[in-house]
Amino acid sequence: xxxxxxxxxxxxxxxxxxxxxxxxxxxxxxxxxxxxxxxxxxxxxxxxxxxxxxxxxxxxxxxxxxxxxxxxxxxxxxxxxxxxxxxxxxxxxxxxxxxxxxxxxxxxxxxxxxxxxxxxxxxxxxxxxxxxxxxxxxxxxxxxxxxxxxxxxxxxxxxxxxxxxxxxxxxxxxxxxxxxxxxxxxxxxxxxxxxxxxxxxxxxxxxxxxxxxxxxxxxxxxxxxxxxxxxxxxxxxxxxxxxxxxxxxxxxxxxxxxxxxxxxxxxxxxxxxxx
Amino acid sequence: xxxxxxxxxxxxxxxxxxxxxxxxxxxxxxxxxxxxxxxxxxxxxxxxxxxxxxxxxxxxxxxxxxxxxxxxxxxxxxxxxxxxxxxxxxxxxxxxxxxxxxxxxxxxxxxxxxxxxxxxxxxxxxxxxxxxxxxxxxxxxxxxxxxxxxxxxxxxxxxxxxxxxxxxxxxxxxxxxxxxxxxxxxxxxxxxxxxxxxxxxxxxxxxxxxxxxxxxxxxxxxxxxxxxxxxxxxxxxxxxxxxxxxxxxxxxxxxxxxxxxxxxxxxxxxxxxxxxxxxxxxxxxxxxxxxxxxxxxxxxxxxxxxxxxxxxxxxxxxxxxxxxxxxxxxxxxxxxxxxxxxxxxxxxxxxxxxxxxxxxxxxxxxxxxxxxxxxxxxxxxxxxxxxxxxxxxxxxxxxxxxxxxxxxxxxxxxxxxxxxxxxxxxxxxxxxxxxxxxxxxxxxxxxxx
Numbered sequence: 142x143x144x145x146x147x148x149x150x151x152x153x154x155x156x157x158x159x160x161x162x163x164x165x166x167x168x169x170x171x172x173x174x175x176x177x178x179x180x181x182x183x184x185x186x187x188x189x190x191x192x193x194x195x196x197x198x199x200x201x202x203x204x205x206x207x208x209x210x211x212x213x214x215x216x217x218x219x220x221x222x223x224x225x226x227x228x229x230x231x232x233x234x235x236x237x238x239x240x241x242x243x244x245x246x247x248x249x250x251x252x253x254x255x256x257x258x259x260x261x262x263x264x265x266x267x268x269x270x271x272x273x274x275x276x277x278x279x280x281x282x283x284x285x286x287x288x289x290x291x292x293x294x295x296x297x298x299x300x301x302x303x304x305x306x307x308x309x310x311x312x313x314x315x316x317x318x319x320x321x322x323x324x325x326x327x328x329x330x331x332x333x334x335x336x337x338x339x340x341x342x343x344x345x346x347x348x349x350x351x352x353x354x355x356x357x358x359x360x361x362x363x364x365x366x367x368x369x370x371x372x373x374x375x376x377x378x379x380x381x382x383x384x385x386x387x388x389x390x391x392x393x394x395x396x397x398x399x400x401x402x403x404x405x406x407x408x409x410x411x412x413x414x415x416x
Numbered sequence: 417x418x419x420x421x422x423x424x425x426x427x428x429x430x431x432x433x434x435x436x437x438x439x440x441x442x443x444x445x446x447x448x449x450x451x452x453x454x455x456x457x458x459x460x461x462x463x464x465x466x467x468x469x470x471x472x473x474x475x476x477x478x479x480x481x482x483x484x485x486x487x488x489x490x491x492x493x494x495x496x497x498x499x500x501x502x503x504x505x506x507x508x509x510x511x512x513x514x515x516x517x518x519x520x521x522x523x524x525x526x527x528x529x530x531x532x533x534x535x536x537x538x539x540x541x542x543x544x545x546x547x548x549x550x551x552x553x554x555x556x557x558x559x560x561x562x563x564x565x566x567x568x569x570x571x572x573x574x575x576x577x578x579x580x581x582x583x584x585x586x587x588x589x590x591x592x593x594x595x596x597x598x599x600x601x602x603x604x605x606x607x608x609x610x611x612x613x614x615x616x617x618x619x620x621x622x623x624x625x626x627x628x629x630x631x632x633x634x635x636x637x638x639x640x641x642x643x644x645x646x647x648x649x650x651x652x653x654x655x656x657x658x659x660x661x662x663x664x665x666x667x668x669x670x671x672x673x674x675x676x677x678x679x680x681x682x683x684x685x686x687x688x689x690x691x692x693x694x695x696x697x698x699x700x701x702x703x704x705x706x707x708x709x710x711x712x713x714x715x716x717x718x719x720x721x722x723x724x725x726x727x728x729x730x731x732x733x734x735x736x737x738x739x740x741x742x743x744x745x746x747x748x749x750x751x752x753x754x755x756x757x758x759x760x761x762x763x764x765x766x767x768x769x770x771x772x773x774x775x776x777x778x779x780x781x782x783x784x785x786x787x788x789x790x791x792x793x794x795x796x797x798x799x800x801x802x803x804x805x806x807x808x809x810x811x812x813x814x815x816x817x818x819x820x821x822x823x824x825x826x827x828x829x830x831x832x833x834x835x836x837x838x839x840x841x842x843x844x845x846x847x848x849x850x851x852x853x854x855x856x857x858x859x860x861x862x863x864x865x
Contacts, residue, residue, distance in 0.1 A: 259760040262783050264843045272853050273846070274760060275511025350513070 178207045178232060185227045186217060191295050193218040193318025212236045219316040241335040242317035244299065244310050248284040248329045249345040249408070251305035255280060255359040271326035279358030282348040284308065284329055293324035312339060333389040339411040340394050342387060344369075346406045349382040356404065363406040369398035423628055425653035426663040429800035431833050433656045433754065435629055438713045439593045439720035444601055446724045447737055449521060453496050453728030454506050455481065456516045459767040460557040461564045462488035467517055473500045478527040478704050481517055484552060490565045491555045492517075495706040495726040497525035507764055509750045509757045516765070519728070531701040536604050540612050540699065547616040547699060554698040555705045555768075560584060560659070560688035561751060563769040566695065569685050570616045578685045581619050582668050583610055585626040585633065585689040586652055586659030589752025592772045594709040595689045597722045599626070599633035602693055603640045609692035610647055612699050617685055621646045623668050624689075629654040656754060657831040661686050663800050675827050690771075710734060710766055714775030716742035725766055731773050732762040738775075746781030749774040754832045784841040795834035795844060801827055805834035805844045812847040817858075820851040828852065 182203035189199070194217050196202040206215055206228055212235075217224050222238045229236035257277045261270065267289035275281035286306040290299050298314035299321055301307065308321075312335075322330045329347055344363055348355045352364030365383030377391035378398060387398070387407070399407050458464035465482035475481060475494040482492035498521040505513040526532065542550060552567040583606075587595040599606060610622050624641070626634045628651050638649035652658050652667055662673050664686060671682040679686050687695075690709065697703040706727060713720040718739025725734060731750070735741055741748075749756040750764070753774055758781075795805040803824060811820040825848060834844040 264786075264846045266846075266850075269843075269846045269850050272850060273510070274757070275507070277760075281512050 176207050179203050181231050182206050182228050185220075185224060185231060187219045187224065189219055189295060191219060191316075191318045191320065193316065193320065206232065210234070218242065218318050221316075242332045243312060243315050243335045243341075244317060244319075244321050245331050245333045245341065245343055246284065246290075246308050246310060246329055247331060247343065247345050247347050248307060249361045249406070250278060250280055250283040250359045251307055253305075254361045255283060267324075268326045280348055280350075280355070280362070282327060282350075283346075283359065284327070289324040289326065290321035290330060293320040295320065336389075336394060336411075341389075341408075341410045342392055342394055342396065342399060343389070343408055344385050344387055344406055345408040346384065349384045351383055355383065361405050363402075364404055366403060368401040368403065369407060372397050372401050423651045423653050424625075424667045425655055425658065426667045426800060428802055429798045429833065430655040430657065430663070431798050431837055432654060433590050433836070435654065436590045436713070436715075436753075437593050437596070437629070438591070438715075438717075439711055439722055440596055440630075442593070442597070442721050444597050444709055444722045444724050447726075447729065447734065449496060449524060450726060450729040450733055451521055452501070452730075453494075453498075453519050453521060453726060454516050454730070454765040455492060455495060455519065455728040456506070456508060456514050456765065456767055457482045457492055458514060459492065459563060459727070459769065460490055461562055462486075462490075462568075464515065465489055465492045467503055467515075469494075469500050469503075469517065471500050471502050474498075475500060475519060476525050476527045478530055478706055480553075480704075481519075488565060488568060490552050490557055490567070491704070493555055493704045493706050494519060495728050496521040496523075498522045507761065508767075509759060509764055511760045530703050532703075533701075536608065537700040538608055538611075540608075540615055542699060544616050544618055547612060551616075551695060551698055554703075556691065556694050556698055557705075557768050558688055559690035559694060559708060559768060559771070561755065561769055561771055566687065566691060569687065570613070573680055576680045578617050578619055578680055578683055579621070580669060580684045581610065581614050581617055581622040582664060582679075582684050582686045583613075583622060583624040583689060583692055584659050584661075584664055584686055585624055585630075585637075586664060587630070587689075588627060588654070588656045588658040588660075589754055589756075589771075590656075591713045591774050592711045592752050593713070594711045594722055594771055596630045596633055598690055598693055598709055599630070599637055603636050605696045606689060606692045607637070607640055607644050607647060608700065609694070609696035611644060612695050613685075613687055613692060614646065622648070624649045625652050625658075625664055625668050626650070627652045627654045627658055656833060657800055657829070660800065660829045660831055662829060675824055705768060708766070708768065708770070710770055711772035712738040712775075713772065714742070714745075715777050715780065716744045717775050718742070727767060728765045730762070731759070731764050731766060731770075734766070734773055735762065735775065741775065742777070744777040744779075745775055746778035747776045749776060754836065755830065786842055787840045789842060790840050792839060794837045794839065798833045798837045800831060800833060801829060803828055805848065806842075808851060809842065809844045809847040812851040817851050817854045821855050825851045826855060 186199040194202045225236050255278045258279050261277050265287045267285045267287045270285050276285050284307050288301045290308050296314050298311045299308050302309050317332050346363035348362050355362035356364050363384050367380055369385050370378045370380050375391050375393050377388045379386050399409050463485045466485050467482045469481045477497045479494045480491045481494045484491050498519045501518045501520045503517050506516045508514045548567045548570045556566040557563045614622050634651050641647045641649050657663055665682055673682045694705050710723050710725055712734050721738050748759045750759055808820050808825050828848050832845045
């Protein structure tokens with residue numbers, strides 16, 4: 142009896158010591174030297190692993206920061222400028238401050254503006270509906286309202302308004318990671334500059350159909366009349382097929398175009414209303 | 417004296433759906449010529465045809481108005497004489513706008529050389545190559561539903577040879593009776609069409625598969641077929657999806673199409689009954705594809721019918737001719753109830769692949785609430801292709817499309833049996849289609865690179 146116990150203890154200890162030695166040797170042999178700065182940078186990053194920077198997670202982004210000479214092409218949308226400044230200090234390099242961005246939904250086809258012509262009762266997933274047919278309204282370019290963007294957002298920053306059936310972005314919570322932009326099958330969401338004091342001007346429509354057709358289906362559609370294009374002094378507005386687009390990098394927020402739009406498709410946010 | 421038939425079927429899966437063939441005994445009626453026809457330039461699988469007319473041009477019935485654009489494309493013809501009103505965009509069955517040619521009709525003025533007589537012409541004068549060329553010129557595509565250009569299937573593929581031609585007269589979709597009526601009324605023409613297709617393919621054997629629920633058509637065609645060499649008529653079990661290409665091949669000749677392969681890999685070519693008739697009209701009567709048979713049916717419809725209509729006629733006109741929309745209407749479906757598409761408006765043109773318009777009453781068209789999968793594996797049992805629909809749906813839901821591809825999602829024929837039999841009412845096919853669309857897109861992107 143005693144012998145069995147002693148034998149077991151000895152055998153197990155011997156295995157333990159042997160494994161310890163093997164593990165030690167293996168660890169020495171396959172030791173990977175990792176830049177200690179990666180850990181430092183990762184500690185600064187928000188750690189939400191949203192993928193908004195274009196890397197598969199915060200760790201990979203930290204590696205990319207450490208391995209690149211400058212931070213020109215790297216930006217963490219969640220942490221923003223403060224975070225990037227800290228990363229730059231930790232790595233001892235310079236960083237240029239970027240303008241804050243925000244997601245903007247470019248469709249205003251609410252229940253009132255865009256009457257429903259049929260009723261859909263299938264799977265409520267925008268991607269599936271988009272593949273299946275044009276949607277519940279006459280406009281086949283507008284928001285379907287089933288909230289793929291809501292499901293994609295990791296920050297709870299976007300929600301479908303039950304009254305208008307359109308997604309609304311929460312300015313406080315949106316970090317401009319771009320997940321909703323990728324999720325929308327109709328490319329309605331765009332990342333734009335947040336603007337001074339949150340002022341933004343944009344064309345709230347993506348319908349490239351002829352003006353009369355677009356207007357018939359939605360009272361606030363861009364009809365491509367080009368009035369805004371003519372009035373813009375900064376060359377910020379470009380005309381696509383029956384559709385205006387405001388380049389947020391060139392726009393000076395002068396608001397001249399807003400009053401010109403006959404359908405009210407140009408939206409201004411956080412501007413004091415002109416009298 | 418009735419011949420005895422051995423009823424064949426495909427080995428795995430399938431389901432027997434309520435047949436609801438309301439219009440089976442209604443003879444084909446010609447619909448009055450429409451005032452306006454809207455002709456989409458893409459009515460088939462492949463590349464859209466290029467319009468060669470402009471607004472204001474006079475066109476005759478049967479004149480080419482859009483030219484085939486490459487090999488995987490066919491000509492589009494004016495289906496009526498009149499003036500081209502405009503080249504515009506109009507909604508197709510999905511509600512998306514597609515380019516169309518609109519013609520204001522003013523009568524029936526056929527192009528020269530078309531034989532409009534009803535006499536049967538049995539002798540096939542053209543050679544194989546000429547037949548293949550002629551069917552592309554005459555705009556012939558598979559009239560079963562997918563709309564695959566006929567000449568592509570007939571053209572020889574290097575290293576592969578078909579030794580039998582299969583003719584699909586299964587019409588397994590409930591409600592639809594257009595092929596059934598055609599077989600009963602145009603039997604001799606169909607058989608001559610089959611002979612033409614056999615000549616084009618250079619095969620000596622053809623098998624016509626017809627579901628057992630159309631016994632009059634089976635009896636009629638097999639009696640006529642004794643007069644033709646190498647054509648057999650085979651009875652098939654009434655089981656959905658008997659008329660799906662892969663299932664039909666397995667039922668008729670017992671061969672399987674390899675994954676990702678075409679029927680030619682199994683040594684056969686499949687054509688629809690209506691296509692065989694259109695081939696007869698094109699080759700023997702020099703008549704391009706300007707009209708087809710469309711079933712208009714539904715529980716509460718006053719007059720379920722089979723109409724011969726000019727392509728481009730508005731679906732609203734067909735429903736009007738069948739007695740108008742009943743008050744109980746819940747959904748209107750283009751195609752069969754299993755694979756068809758619910759319409760969001762009525763002013764949509766009939767195209768080459770429109771086999772039916774179904775007016776479904778409310779109680780038959782509503783969807784039941786979706787609940788969790790109860791793991792009964794009914795979808796697996798009924799899948800005619802041996803796939804695992806529940807798994808594919810889960811993968812698509814989580815956007816794991818690569819894994820779905822490994823589970824052979826691309827082999828799915830979208831017959832919808834899985835969603836039909838699911839007791840939890842899960843929209844399996846919607847998700848499978850999503851995965852298929854995504855994978856197709858990615859393959860295209862890769863091919864471009």
